Amino acid sequence: MPDVHSNLPPSASKMWISCPPSAALNAKAPDSDSSYALAGTLAHSIGEAKIRQALGEDISIPECTDAEMAEATDQYRDYVLEQIEAARASCRDPTVLVEQRVSCERWAEGCFGTADFLLISDQTLHICDLKYGQLEVSAQDNTQLMCYSLGAIDAFASLYEFTEVKMTIFQPRLNHCDTCTKTVEELLQWGDTVLKPAAVLALAGEGAFCAGEHCRFCKVKQTCRKRAEYNLALARYDFAMPPELTDDEIEAILAKADDLTSWISDIKDYAMQQALSGKHWSQWKLVEGRSVRKYTDEAAVADAVTAAGFDPYEHKVLGLTAMTKLLGKRKFEELLGGLIHKPPGKPTLVPISDRRAEWNTAKNDFMED
CATH class of the missing domain: 1.20.58 (Methane Monooxygenase Hydroxylase; Chain G, domain 1)
Incomplete structure (x- = not known):
């Protein structure tokens, strides 16, 4: 299939719904393949292959030398398989679709994308999106998932009788799994009253510019x-x-x-x-920044210090992150789960919309006394 780019990508829908004229500007701006984006693409490819292989397909898994990525994609595969097994408990033959292309053309011209995982069983359509990044993403009113949902509804509603859609964000590196459930009617109403009007403005390059949290991924x-x-x-x-x-x-x-x-x-x-790139600012200039001394050859340094009768190495237990990478999350929990203590976090001020329980100052004052 040719590599066709969406004019109104679901992944950027929060941005162009909130700020319609940004769509035209972003379409003209060049893409930048960051190391984070490349890692995410590889993780999706590995996760897809592992799921297909587990479902019986004759497919090879892309090579991966990153232990954390291997563990994360294992967790993603296992989560998907658990959802399939749970669906089979109430539905004899659920429909399973991996990396399924969906289109929202009915509401937004040029709005299409690929849903990582779709599961249709009786009254429920379940959409799961793998996020490999380490910025926590919520499934609550997630416009990308809602676009995927509308695309799936448009494609499959005539073949199945599902009445609700479960939308899940799965982030294995953060141990974060969040699900939001909406009825088909709620999603169709959102498509008609929110998505469609915003898409009309975005494609015309019209509407009001609006700044906010959605600016994070604007080019x-x-x-x-x-x-x-x-x-x-x-x-x-x-x-x-x-x-x-x-x-x-x-x-x-x-x-x-x-x-x-x-x-x-x-x-x-x-x-x-x-x-x-060569620009000269009138009040600013480039200078050489602070530099830190480094060994030219660590092995030679170790040999020289050892020969002089000293120990050149630090000896300490690996930190939690490094130890998890060394052992893998499952082995880490098996060997060290009972030796890990997580103290209460320090209070932090967040918007009232944050779903964490409010800090009980009276209770903590009592504990300190």
């Missing part, structure tokens, strides 16, 4: 004026000290703090890349 975020206006709005507080601000002002600043930090970082990165 033109560094030079976007609306994003600059959004973040520079904090300047109206004139960097007043907290006691001088009202509660409403502090909450308004907190709501933008993370976006502001990210924006500043993006501006610095953009200015640096422009300078490295």
Whole structure:
């Protein structure tokens, strides 16, 4: 199948639904294959092959030298197989589809993608999306999964009688698995009232620019004026000290703090890349940064120190992450599960929409006393 790119990719749907004119700008911007994206692509290929092989297909698994990726894709395969077995308990012959192309053309021209895993059993359609990254993704009102769901509904609703859709984000590297369930009617209504109008604007390059959390994956975020206006709005507080601000002002600043930090970082990165490409800024220049001494040959260093009668090595137990990589998650739990202690985390301030239980200050004050 030719490599065809979607004009309105479901993976970027949060962005072009929230900020319709960003779609045209991103379509013109070049793609950048980061190491993270390449790792994600490989993990998906390995996970797909492992599932197909487990289902009886004669298929080879791509070579993988990364122990963490091998373990993560094993977990993904096992999760998928567990869902299939659970479905078979109530449905004699559930439909299993791996890497299934789905299209939302009915609601958004040029909106199509590939769902990692589809499972249809009796009244339920289950869609699972593997995320290999380490930025936690929620399944709750996840527009990418909702686009996939609409595509699957359009393709299979006439053949099956499912009435609800389970949408799951599976992130093995974070031990994160989140599921959101919606009725077919809810999804169709969202497609008609939210997705379709946004797609019309996006394809026409119309609508209002809107900055927010969705800017994270925008290709033109560094030079976007609306994003600059959004973040520079904090300047109206004139960097007043907290006691001088009202509660409403502090909450308004907190709501933008993370976006502001990210924006500043993006501006610095953009200015640096422009300078490295030959641009001369009027008030900024490139200089050589701080350098750290390094051994030219660690083996030779070890030999020289050993010959002098000293021990050149540090001796300490591997950290949890390194030990998990060494043993694999299953072996790690088998050998060390009873030797791991996870103390309570320190309090952190998050939006009220965060699904974690609220910190009980009275209870913790009592425990400290």
